[in-house]
Amino acid sequence: MNLKLRFAAVCLLLSTLVYGQTQSQDSLMLRNLYDLALLNGQSYQWLEHLSNQIGGRLSGSAEAEAAVKYTEMELKALGLDSVWLQPVMVPKWVRGAKETAYFETAGNKTELQICALGGSVATPASGTSAQVVEVQSLDALAALGKEAIAGKIVFYNRPMQAELINTFAAYGGCVDQRYAGAMEAGKYGAVGVIVRSMNLRLDDYPHTGSMSYGDLKDDQRIPAAAVSTLGAEALSKALQKDPNLKLSFTQSCQSFPDVQSYNVIGQITGSEFPDKYFVVGGHLDSWDTGDGSHDDGAGCVQSMEVLRLLQKANYKPKHSLRVVLFMNEENGLRGGRAYAEMAQKNKETHVFALESDAGGFSPRGFSFDSDAVNYQQVMSWKTLFEPYMVHAFTKGGSGADIGPLKTDGIVLAGLRPDSQRYFDYHHAPNDTFDAINKRELELGAAAMASLVYLFDKYGIK
Amino acid sequence: MNLKLRFAAVCLLLSTLVYGQTQSQDSLMLRNLYDLALLNGQSYQWLEHLSNQIGGRLSGSAEAEAAVKYTEMELKALGLDSVWLQPVMVPKWVRGAKETAYFETAGNKTELQICALGGSVATPASGTSAQVVEVQSLDALAALGKEAIAGKIVFYNRPMQAELINTFAAYGGCVDQRYAGAMEAGKYGAVGVIVRSMNLRLDDYPHTGSMSYGDLKDDQRIPAAAVSTLGAEALSKALQKDPNLKLSFTQSCQSFPDVQSYNVIGQITGSEFPDKYFVVGGHLDSWDTGDGSHDDGAGCVQSMEVLRLLQKANYKPKHSLRVVLFMNEENGLRGGRAYAEMAQKNKETHVFALESDAGGFSPRGFSFDSDAVNYQQVMSWKTLFEPYMVHAFTKGGSGADIGPLKTDGIVLAGLRPDSQRYFDYHHAPNDTFDAINKRELELGAAAMASLVYLFDKYGIK
Numbered sequence A, B: 001m002n003l004k005l006r007f008a009a010v011c012l013l014l015s016t017l018v019y020g021q022t023q024s025q026d027s028l029m030l031r032n033l034y035d036l037a038l039l040n041g042q043s044y045q046w047l048e049h050l051s052n053q054i055g056g057r058l059s060g061s062a063e064a065e066a067a068v069k070y071t072e073m074e075l076k077a078l079g080l081d082s083v084w085l086q087p088v089m090v091p092k093w094v095r096g097a098k099e100t101a102y103f104e105t106a107g108n109k110t111e112l113q114i115c116a117l118g119g120s121v122a123t124p125a126s127g128t129s130a131q132v133v134e135v136q137s138l139d140a141l142a143a144l145g146k147e148a149i150a151g152k153i154v155f156y157n158r159p160m161q162a163e164l165i166n167t168f169a170a171y172g173g174c175v176d177q178r179y180a181g182a183m184e185a186g187k188y189g190a191v192g193v194i195v196r197s198m199n200l201r202l203d204d205y206p207h208t209g210s211m212s213y214g215d216l217k218d219d220q221r222i223p224a225a226a227v228s229t230l231g232a233e234a235l236s237k238a239l240q241k242d243p244n245l246k247l248s249f250t251q252s253c254q255s256f257p258d259v260q261s262y263n264v265i266g267q268i269t270g271s272e273f274p275d276k277y278f279v280v281g282g283h284l285d286s287w288d289t290g291d292g293s294h295d296d297g298a299g300c301v302q303s304m305e306v307l308r309l310l311q312k313a314n315y316k317p318k319h320s321l322r323v324v325l326f327m328n329e330e331n332g333l334r335g336g337r338a339y340a341e342m343a344q345k346n347k348e349t350h351v352f353a354l355e356s357d358a359g360g361f362s363p364r365g366f367s368f369d370s371d372a373v374n375y376q377q378v379m380s381w382k383t384l385f386e387p388y389m390v391h392a393f394t395k396g397g398s399g400a401d402i403g404p405l406k407t408d409g410i411v412l413a414g415l416r417p418d419s420q421r422y423f424d425y426h427h428a429p430n431d432t433f434d435a436i437n438k439r440e441l442e443l444g445a446a447a448m449a450s451l452v453y454l455f456d457k458y459g460i461k
Helices: A005-020 A025-040 A043-054 A062-077 A138-149 A167-172 A176-187 A229-241 A293-312 A334-345 A372-380 A382-388 A438-458 B005-020 B025-040 B043-054 B062-077 B138-149 B167-172 B176-187 B229-241 B293-312 B334-345 B372-379 B382-388 B438-458
Strands: A082-094 A100-105 A108-111 A114-116 A128-135 A153-156 A192-196 A224-227 A246-250 A254-268 A273-283 A319-326 A349-355 A363-369 A392-395 A411-417 B082-094 B100-105 B108-111 B114-116 B128-135 B153-156 B192-196 B224-227 B246-250 B254-268 B273-283 B319-326 B349-355 B363-369 B392-395 B411-417
Touching: A025 A293, A025 A382, A025 A438, A043 A062, A043 A293, A043 A438, A062 A082, A062 A254, A062 A293, A062 A319, A082 A334, A100 A229, A128 A138, A128 A192, A128 A229, A138 A153, A138 A176, A153 A176, A153 A229, A153 A246, A176 A192, A176 A224, A192 A229, A192 A246, A224 A229, A254 A293, A254 A334, A273 A293, A273 A334, A273 A438, A293 A319, A293 A438, A319 A334, A319 A438, A349 A438, A363 A372, A363 A438, A372 A382, A372 A392, A382 A438, A411 A438, B025 B293, B025 B382, B025 B438, B043 B062, B043 B293, B043 B438, B062 B082, B062 B254, B062 B293, B062 B319, B082 B334, B100 B229, B128 B138, B128 B192, B128 B229, B138 B176, B153 B176, B153 B229, B153 B246, B176 B192, B176 B224, B192 B229, B192 B246, B224 B229, B254 B293, B254 B334, B273 B293, B273 B334, B273 B438, B293 B319, B293 B438, B319 B334, B319 B438, B349 B438, B363 B372, B363 B438, B372 B392, B382 B438, B411 B438
Parallel strands: A128 A153, A153 A192, A192 A224, A273 A319, A273 A349, A349 A411, A363 A392, B128 B153, B153 B192, B192 B224, B273 B319, B273 B349, B349 B411, B363 B392
Antiparallel strands: A082 A254, A100 A108, A100 A246, A114 A224, A128 A246, A254 A319, A363 A411, B082 B254, B100 B108, B100 B246, B114 B224, B128 B246, B254 B319, B363 B411
16 A cells, blocks of 8 residues: 555564664664764764855865864864864865857857866967867877867767766776876867766766876866766767867866865774774865765765764774865875875874765765775674665775775775765766755764774774 | 776776676676666656656546556557556545645744645635644554544654664654544544654655545544644744644645546566466556656656566566556555456466565665565575675565565565665655656666566576
């Protein structure tokens, strides 16, 4: 019947039975952490402030600095053993006025939604206008060569592969167009680059992201922008009809000298092994067109929540547990590098680091960059996570910011939420607070706290 | 770095390796079904039509009949062996004008977002106005008794339990307020009932759903409405300050005699066991305040897609495979009952039935109402589903519409998508097409087709 009562009643019965059973200390602790997250969680309110009151937090911006002050204040309010800022010099790139783009064919003008890629140079004030060469890859570009490319705008239009279940794999399969597209096209004398947004949906949001000119000389550095997937489809279709159509775009982005910024760090000092460090973190900076709710406001507030949940559960970590909100993941990774350098300089032995930087969606599991022994240990905890629908414990990458901490003796881990919707929002104007589901965010924080608890209790092997 | 390239590259490498391995016939078939669903799926376009071109499909409405015609036409276009309509008489309840509600305290008037529960009677044209008794349960109501209740509006305000990971369990834990609230309050002489919406979020959407008056006489049948969760919070807070405040609401809903409608059925006749039947289905009717995209347009188009995917994969089912789009799940289950009666009358042996009626979200697994042998068989297929992130194979309910088919010899199954967001939309005005993610919908259809393929190939034990 419409109540779906039959299924719901069975679920309720099962839940009650599970509650009623005598449970191990670990499963009771996980249940407690989840209860605390779901019934009195703090992560959603913190993210509301970061997203709605502060907004996009591009490195070097006033918003990034406001986010440093806000999260430092909130961590201090938790009564951790210490809270401090680690100075980091970060690049400062500014988008400038809203970009414009259009193409003209048979007297018709079609506007496109674009945004400059992070780190790109501007067009001349009057814009860049040229014919377009559409390619599907950097190899295809090289095959065309200088004669076909010089003086043209190169349009990279290889879409993400929809058949890949893990959307990060689809992203990895075409992001070279965005990262290296201008560098390669510049070598052949192109005057600009337009890249199809890394988005599996057809919509009209352009997705920004970082790019590099490598060692190119200044006069080979050409402006690069992302176009929405709908725009890419329209442009490609128009090019089939009229290969000589002209595309024009303007952007006024600009790079400035590095500025001072900070990683925000809070610590609960370990009761047994104060000189061995656990890190849980996300990155505080974001791109500027949205408010960075999924990338990576979610990971920051979940990481803060891990420490709060363990406190509320009256769990005293054996190892020193740090939350680190890294600055400048998006366009430089300066925060992640600076943190690892500091750790090395201070001879702080880091044994575990967990990053959340894949969106605030329903957690499906964790990926581990670790030795076999510790991976085996994780696998022995699988049943503890099953009641929470966290199933996938895989080998693989962890997180960009904690990558520089890698040594033989450390377990690096990444929270792996459901990836289906991530690239709908990634680096796009719609990565905003309304795209966050409170429960999904909280479940991620609880899963992270559970993993930290287990590794802290049983130790790194 | 911001590219998340390290993780993405590892994912891509792993995907490539998996592709490259020699795979079993079953894993190749699953891969093919997923490719077909994700690269050239039809479900999203069908749902776009059902949701945006037709809209909410309340039993007995013109929209429900339009949906019957549309899906019959689309199934015929697939070139199935047969497509037909099974006549079903269904209740006809009409909401009428938009409901209104407000409470007054200390001269201030606060409006509330409400909607009539399905099957409720109307208020008098001038509305129902009375003092309010807030209770948390039917038991609490009974404890108060007639003296406290007579002449009052009963306000049921027990929220869903946020700590339950499966939100259907949380729903099952408080839906008695909605289903039986008016029946019980009517016995004590209440003049109306307001029920907190079955929604885990705080927002301003009222969530409708079915209710029953049981055997109450006409003069004890009182109007019942759902109030948004924000409205419930506001009303509860106001009652704490002023227990004598007056609540007023109007609704003009009406019940009519039963009308003719239909289940829509399509069949591929089995190549080996044409007299043994598999069913895959969802319900075509929906509530009327949204467009029923998640509940249960998604389940309908996924079920249609199962047959299309198997066709495109050139798989000829051994058993006769039917898609059944059931009418009237929401307020009567007439379609599910009529289908089971027809099967019995025609001595059609049904051995497998799968329903999708839990939203078009990322599939997490299936629940099974079956014997131990067949459940064991399913567990042997678990590794086939792991590359698709389908992990949870549980015992439990299946689906309301296929429930009447239950015999000792049948395997009943339900698709279990991620449940975190379902009750954000369930029976609410925001259950609309924009809440559907194309990939999540398609992944559900592919998972269903995979399960049908395996059970058809290996048989019911």
